[in-house]
Amino acid sequence: MLKNRVIPTLLLQDGGLIKTRKFKQPKYVGDAVNAIRIFNEKEVDELIVLDIYASRENRQPDFETIGRIAEECFMPLCYGGGVSSLEDASRIYQCGVEKISLQTAALRNPGLVTEIAQKYGSQAVTVSIDVKKDWLGRRKVYASANGKLIDEPLKALLKRLVDAGAGEVLINAVDRDGDLCGYDLALVEEASHLVNVPVIASGGAASLEDFKKAVDAGASAVAAGAYFVFHGPHRAVLITYPKYEELEQTLGVKS
Amino acid sequence: MTSMDNEISVIDYEAANIGSVLRMLEKAGAKPVRASTPAEIAAARRIILPGVGAFDHGMDQLHKRGLVDALNQAALERRIPVMGICLGMQLMCRSSEEGERRGLGWMDASVEKFRFAPDLRLAVPHMGWNTVRLCKENPLLPTLEDRTRFYFVHSFKVRCDHEEDVIAKTHYGEDFVSIFSRGNLFGAQFHPEKSHRFGMQLLSNFLKHTAHA
Numbered sequence: 001m002l003k004n005r006v007i008p009t010l011l012l013q014d015g016g017l018i019k020t021r022k023f024k025q026p027k028y029v030g031d032a033v034n035a036i037r038i039f040n041e042k043e044v045d046e047l048i049v050l051d052i053y054a055s056r057e058n059r060q061p062d063f064e065t066i067g068r069i070a071e072e073c074f075m076p077l078c079y080g081g082g083v084s085s086l087e088d089a090s091r092i093y094q095c096g097v098e099k100i101s102l103q104t105a106a107l108r109n110p111g112l113v114t115e116i117a118q119k120y121g122s123q124a125v126t127v128s129i130d131v132k133k134d135w136l137g138r139r140k141v142y143a144s145a146n147g148k149l150i151d152e153p154l155k156a157l158l159k160r161l162v163d164a165g166a167g168e169v170l171i172n173a174v175d176r177d178g179d180l181c182g183y184d185l186a187l188v189e190e191a192s193h194l195v196n197v198p199v200i201a202s203g204g205a206a207s208l209e210d211f212k213k214a215v216d217a218g219a220s221a222v223a224a225g226a227y228f229v230f231h232g233p234h235r236a237v238l239i240t241y242p243k244y245e246e247l248e249q250t251l252g253v254k255s
Numbered sequence: 256m257t258s259m260d261n262e263i264s265v266i267d268y269e270a271a272n273i274g275s276v277l278r279m280l281e282k283a284g285a286k287p288v289r290a291s292t293p294a295e296i297a298a299a300r301r302i303i304l305p306g307v308g309a310f311d312h313g314m315d316q317l318h319k320r321g322l323v324d325a326l327n328q329a330a331l332e333r334r335i336p337v338m339g340i341c342l343g344m345q346l347m348c349r350s351s352e353e354g355e356r357r358g359l360g361w362m363d364a365s366v367e368k369f370r371f372a373p374d375l376r377l378a379v380p381h382m383g384w385n386t387v388r389l390c391k392e393n394p395l396l397p398t399l400e401d402r403t404r405f406y407f408v409h410s411f412k413v414r415c416d417h418e419e420d421v422i423a424k425t426h427y428g429e430d431f432v433s434i435f436s437r438g439n440l441f442g443a444q445f446h447p448e449k450s451h452r453f454g455m456q457l458l459s460n461f462l463k464h465t466a467h468a
Contacts, residue, residue, distance in 0.1 A: 001384050001404050043451045045384065071274030074282075074451050076406055096272035098382070098408060098449070121410065123382035167378065196376075244402065 003252045005045040005221035006211060008228045008241065009202060010035060012051040012081065015065050019229050020052070021178035023130075023144065029229045029237045032065070036072045042241035046076045048101065048170070048200075048223055050128075054082025055104035055145040063091055070096035080128055080170075089116045093124070101126040101170060104145040110164040117165025122197075127166040129158065131187055132174040139187060142174050158194045168198045170223065176204030178226045183210055185217045192218025208242060208250040215251060260466045264290035264299035268320055270313040270342065271305035279448035283459040293325035301335055301465050302326075305448075306342030310366065310411070311354035313342050323359070330361050334439045336465035337361075344435070344442030345413060353411050361440055363416035369428065377428045380410040385445070387423040387433045394464035395434060395441060395457050396423065403453050405433070405445035413444065 010032065011018050017035055018026040029035075032049070039047060049069055054061060061082045070077050073096075080101030083089055089100050089112075105112050106127050117125045132142040132149065140149040141157055150157070158169060171191040173184035181204050188201040198220035205211065205224035214222050231238035242250075263280055265273050267289040280287040280303070287303075290296050304326075306313050317323050330337045330347075339347045348358045351366035358366070371377045384404045389396060396403075405425075412431035415421050425433035425444070433444045441461065447454030 001386065001402075040451065067272075067274065070272070071278055073275060074279060074449060074454070076408075076449055094272060096274055121378075121380045121382070123378055123380055123408075 001254055002045065002244075002247055003254045004211075004215050004219070005200075006242070006247055006251070007046045007048055007078075007200065007221055007223040008039055008044055009048040009050065009223045009225045011225065012049055012062075012065065013053060015062070017229075019178055019225055021226075023052075023174055023177055025178075027235070030239065032069055033072050035229075035239050036069060038239045039241060040072070040074045043244060044075055044241055046078065046221075047073060048078045048080070050079075050101065051081025052144065055084075060084075061088055061092060063095060066092060066097060067095040078126055080126070084112070086112065086115045086119065089120070093120060099124050099126055099168070101128045102166075103128040103130070104143065106161055106164075106166070107143055107150070110161055113161060113164040113166050117167065122165050122167030125166050126168040126170050126200075127161045128170040128172065129154070129161075129191075130172045130174050131184075144174075154190065155194050158191065162195045162197055166197065168200065169195055170200045170202055173203035179204055180206035180226050180230075182206060183214045183217075183222075185213055188214050188219050189217040192220075208246060211247075212250050261462060262286045262288060263301050263303060263462065264288050264295065265303045265305065266296070266322065266326075266343075267291040268313075268316040268322060270316045271307050271340075273305055275448040276303060276305050276340070279455055280458055283455045283462060285458065285462050291320065291322075293321055296322060296325035296329055299329060299335060301461075302329060302337040304337060304339045304343035304346065306340065306346060307408070308342060309353060310342065310345060310351040310358070311356045313346050314354070314356040314358065317346070317359075326359065327361075330359070330440060336439050336461070337441065338461055339440075339442040340448070341409060341444060341446055344444055345411060347440060347442055348413060351411060362420065362435065362437060362442070364413050364420070364432075364435065366411045367414055368411055369431075371428045375428055380408055381427045382408045385425050385427060387425050387445075389423050390421045391419070393422045393434070393436060395436070395443075395460050397460070400453070400456075404450065405443075405447070405453060406449040407433075407445045409444060413442070
């Protein structure tokens with residue numbers, strides 16, 4: 001087994017997949033089921049599927065699409081987007097999803113993290129934290145649903161959510177989203193040192209070396225979007241995933 | 256194999272999401288059919304009993320649908336091949352520390368909670384990819400291919416009374432039974448349907464081994 005999970009992050013919109021840049025300019029990259037079949041063939045460790053507009057548009061999760069996706073996944077699946085109650089969470093787990101990623105609801109109501117973790121276990125709850133630099137270049141937690149920066153420092157927020165029951169943190173550098181410029185390693189290092197649960201680095205990955213750097217900075221797992229769906233300078237859509245042997249060489253194996 | 260030879264009945268009792276189980280069985284070359292009534296179980300040639308969630312809920316769902324007698328008959332009298340997955344494996348045991356209900360009791364085994372000292376810092380449920388170690392020759396996993404790994408999600412583990420029923424063990428803080436079998440009965444604690452070609456191979460081996468059962 002790989003020492004660290006390497007996780008494609010897929011963004012869902014209207015049943016299809018998109019990829020954004022700095023959380024904007026959504027570009028259609030194909031059919032969800034088709035992409036998942038490719039990732040099945042590549043034997044990826046895990047998939048993250050996020051419906052990034054659900055909370056922004058105040059929508060419920062699209063349970064039908066989630067069920068269709070979960071059915072196709074021959075690997076564990078983490079879903080995020082629009083989950084705002086224990087009932088939503090239960091329906092998603094019943095769809096065959098292993099983990100739920102919370103952001104908007106966790107920021108508004110950390111009690112929901114606790115409720116879900118108590119019923120399904122902390123391992124089944126990930127909190128997704130977006131971080132964006134303000135005009136002075138300071139890292140701030142960003143609430144993607146309303147596009148606002150949050151005053152509470154990252155440290156206090158992460159501690160609060162992990163104490164509430166989050167079993168994993170997906171830390172995402174908004175300014176690097178889709179930009180293929182490497183992870184924000186300082187952010188990955190900071191987040192990894194702040195919590196004792198696994199941290200998944202996200203935002204900016206463009207190479208195997210980037211994965212290695214994020215792991216060296218303390219990440220337990222690495223996620224990427226554009227790296228797995230775009231090819232070449234013109235961002236032609238091509239769904240790929242490194243060979244397992246290459247990942248083993250880069251990240252090492254555990255027995 | 257004829258078309259009948261690869262038919263496999265997957266018990267549908269609202270204690271598992273069977274979508275990916277059906278898909279993975281198709282990929283493994285089987286012809287999966289849903290079975291949710293005693294008559295469908297009586298017509299089954301081989302059975303997969305999937306399951307997630309709490310032990311009592313699983314048993315209650317089987318009782319509520321009147322499936323227990325039909326399952327007992329299939330497993331103990333007709334002795335057709337049955338494979339339990341995750342909670343399905345645990346339901347095949349006598350009882351579980353997780354609940355009050357009696358299990359199906361087909362295997363001389365009980366189900367216990369993972370109990371770890373806090374300093375081990377091991378989370379429960381055990382959730383993630385892990386490896387298995389073969390304990391004896393068996394038709395499900397004759398050999399371990401390179402990189403063989405399976406996906407686990409469980410807080411409780413099976414303890415077999417008879418060591419000879421243990422096919423494979425996995426380590427998580429301690430060794431626990433990840434595959435058991437006795438006669439026509441098989442159980443896997445992990446999710447073959449979420450374990451890529453490794454899970455597919457296991458299901459395909461189950462199918463081949465039981466083709467002429």
